[in-house]
Amino acid sequence: MALPDADDPGLLTPAETSLLTDQYELAMAASYHRRGMNEPAVFELFVRHLPPHRAWLVAAGLGPALSMVEQMRFAAGELEYLRSEGFGEPFLDYLADFRFSGDVDAMPEGTVFFQSEPIVRVTAPRIEAQLVETLLLNQINFQTAIATKGARIALAIGGGRPDREGRLIDFSPRRDHGVDAAMKAARAAALAGAGGTSNVAAAKHYGLRPVGTMAHSYVMSFEHEEDAFRAFMEDWPDNAVMLVDTYDTVEGVRRAISAARATGVSLKGVRLDSGDLGALARAARELLDEAGFGGAQIVASGDLEERQIARLVGEGAPIDLWGVGTDLGTSRDSPAVGGVYKLVADMPVAGRWRSAFKRSPAKATMPGPKQVFRRRVGGEMRADVIASASESLDGEPLLVPVMRAGARVGSEPLARMRDRTAAELESLPAGLRALTPDGPPYPVSCSKLLEELSALALAGHDIEATA
Numbered sequence: 001m002a003l004p005d006a007d008d009p010g011l012l013t014p015a016e017t018s019l020l021t022d023q024y025e026l027a028m029a030a031s032y033h034r035r036g037m038n039e040p041a042v043f044e045l046f047v048r049h050l051p052p053h054r055a056w057l058v059a060a061g062l063g064p065a066l067s068m069v070e071q072m073r074f075a076a077g078e079l080e081y082l083r084s085e086g087f088g089e090p091f092l093d094y095l096a097d098f099r100f101s102g103d104v105d106a107m108p109e110g111t112v113f114f115q116s117e118p119i120v121r122v123t124a125p126r127i128e129a130q131l132v133e134t135l136l137l138n139q140i141n142f143q144t145a146i147a148t149k150g151a152r153i154a155l156a157i158g159g160g161r162p163d164r165e166g167r168l169i170d171f172s173p174r175r176d177h178g179v180d181a182a183m184k185a186a187r188a189a190a191l192a193g194a195g196g197t198s199n200v201a202a203a204k205h206y207g208l209r210p211v212g213t214m215a216h217s218y219v220m221s222f223e224h225e226e227d228a229f230r231a232f233m234e235d236w237p238d239n240a241v242m243l244v245d246t247y248d249t250v251e252g253v254r255r256a257i258s259a260a261r262a263t264g265v266s267l268k269g270v271r272l273d274s275g276d277l278g279a280l281a282r283a284a285r286e287l288l289d290e291a292g293f294g295g296a297q298i299v300a301s302g303d304l305e306e307r308q309i310a311r312l313v314g315e316g317a318p319i320d321l322w323g324v325g326t327d328l329g330t331s332r333d334s335p336a337v338g339g340v341y342k343l344v345a346d347m348p349v350a351g352r353w354r355s356a357f358k359r360s361p362a363k364a365t366m367p368g369p370k371q372v373f374r375r376r377v378g379g380e381m382r383a384d385v386i387a388s389a390s391e392s393l394d395g396e397p398l399l400v401p402v403m404r405a406g407a408r409v410g411s412e413p414l415a416r417m418r419d420r421t422a423a424e425l426e427s428l429p430a431g432l433r434a435l436t437p438d439g440p441p442y443p444v445s446c447s448k449l450l451e452e453l454s455a456l457a458l459a460g461h462d463i464e465a466t467a
Contacts, residue, residue: 015075045120061143104403110420150192166195172329229259269297355463387447
């Protein structure tokens with residue numbers, strides 16, 4: 001087999017996205033098609049176990065995932081490739097007309113959730129529901145990881161409360177794992193509360209605020225540091241934020257002040273990228289205030305993460321904006337969310353739903369379509385109950401319709417998702433807002449009916465389902 005061009009960037013066209021799936025999804029789909037097994041089925045996406053260092057997760061990535069599902073098509077080039085891989089003509093004819101026609105219920109983006117809770121439920125013809133698995137997991141697992149990381153940073157900046165001022169800035173694209181990751185990291189960070197991004201493409205695409213100052217290379221390109229500051233102020237008077245740590249940070253602040261006075265440009269701020277950020281921020285604040293630049297902001301960056309930020313905030317460091325890169329875009333301390341997508345019901349006999357479940361050791365699943373009910377007291381989250389979708393329990397049902405008959409049911413702006421995230425974080429018990437939670441885990445239980453059905457499933461009984 002000929003190898004592709006090693007310099008090909010590997011960017012997918014919209015049609016090629018239909019092949020962004022694991023090979024066995026197509027193999028199973030072809031077998032289902034050959035055997036006429038395309039009756040309605042229900043799949044659920046959930047996280048079996050919370051990842052390390054996480055007591056909760058923030059749902060993210062649903063919007064991009066649904067857009068990809070809605071646009072999923074198999075064009076001539078994709079069909080020809082599958083033909084070359086041995087797929088038969090009847091199945092290829094089916095794919096040529098493929099359009100997702102199912103229903104999707106999900107937790108809205110920005111919702112806090114816990115292990116074992118279904119966050120997406122897909123009801124569709126079996127082949128359609130099977131073929132969207134990889135796309136859903138690819139988009140939701142990664143963006144949930146980044147949104148959760150961003151939410152933890154926002155809590156650190158806010159001193160244990162969600163920061164509603166947008167003082168977190170996404171500085172991650174140069175450390176993100178590829179182009180799509182950089183775009184989705186900026187989106188997930190905004191959902192978590194970030195007030196801007198250094199990623200100009202993401203700013204344009206998602207309507208975010210592009211934010212940036214200058215690099216050390218700019219300062220070093222001039223013979224004198226103050227010359228660099230003067231030039232930048234003259235060329236960008238509305239963005240006069242100076243990077244002051246290239247040589248000597250405190251002296252850099254003095255030179256930024258001198259350049260502002262010489263040019264007549266209002267100094268908007270200084271950025272600290274190394275050293276003892278707390279001590280340097282206090283020294284910078286004192287110099288700026290004495291010089292009459294009380295409105296100039298102090299921006300901190302340089303391998304920041306939430307525990308370091310929480311310490312600086314706790315010490316009263318006068319830092320206004322926090323540029324976080326590597327740790328935000330890669331969720332370095334907990335880089336993966338292990339969401340899974342499992343069949344929970346199907347209709348092999350017309351008009352009769354059957355529950356589907358696994359009894360695999362450590363990987364058993366609960367039978368039938370499910371809903372999650374959340375109870376709040378005085379605005380605080382108190383407990384979640386995972387129930388059969390047919391039940392109606394006290395509390396707020398978290399899964400809501402997001403797609404019907406293959407079409408999106410409305411769409412939300414990022415601002416609304418950001419508000420939801422902040423409200424969810426605010427409603428967490430105080431012990432769970434801590435970066436290292438103290439106290440018991442959040443209570444998640446199953447309804448009595450679901451417990452009974454699960455016991456029957458583990459005993460090997462067939463269980464009728466309601467979907």
